[in-house]
Amino acid sequence: MSKQELVVLGQDGAEGCCPGLLTTPLGEEQAVELAKVFKALGDPVRLRLLSMIASREGGEICVCDLTPAFDLSQPTISHHLKLLRQAGLIDCERRGTWVYYWLLPETTDKLAGLLTRPGHPAEASS
Numbered sequence: 001m002s003k004q005e006l007v008v009l010g011q012d013g014a015e016g017c018c019p020g021l022l023t024t025p026l027g028e029e030q031a032v033e034l035a036k037v038f039k040a041l042g043d044p045v046r047l048r049l050l051s052m053i054a055s056r057e058g059g060e061i062c063v064c065d066l067t068p069a070f071d072l073s074q075p076t077i078s079h080h081l082k083l084l085r086q087a088g089l090i091d092c093e094r095r096g097t098w099v100y101y102w103l104l105p106e107t108t109d110k111l112a113g114l115l116t117r118p119g120h121p122a123e124a125s126s
Helices: 028-041 044-054 063-069 074-086 105-115
Strands: 060-062 090-095 098-103
Touching: 028 044, 028 074, 028 105, 044 060, 044 063, 044 074, 044 098, 060 063, 063 074, 063 098, 074 090
Parallel strands: none
Antiparallel strands: 060 098, 090 098
């Protein structure tokens, strides 16, 4: 077995341009952070919420437009939105009595870059 040193993502210049999961092992701290994001995405309701927010024309959506799409209580929807916010996938702003949500593309872009195979850009896949 080889004793070659593993370069760990997020440590001492291992970042490069956009190192992916398939090119360099994750460091412990980065794995913990990414696990929070993947855990947030691991629920069908949260995936739908993220999709509704991300695909909204104008880039943002009112919680009043999200809640009716689900057979769930408003507090449950708020809880799911809170978990998406804590994972860094969305952000929000209160305007009067309503809260508006929008996607944080830097987080989804980071995930896309991490999961893209070297030499296989996401646009080229069919």
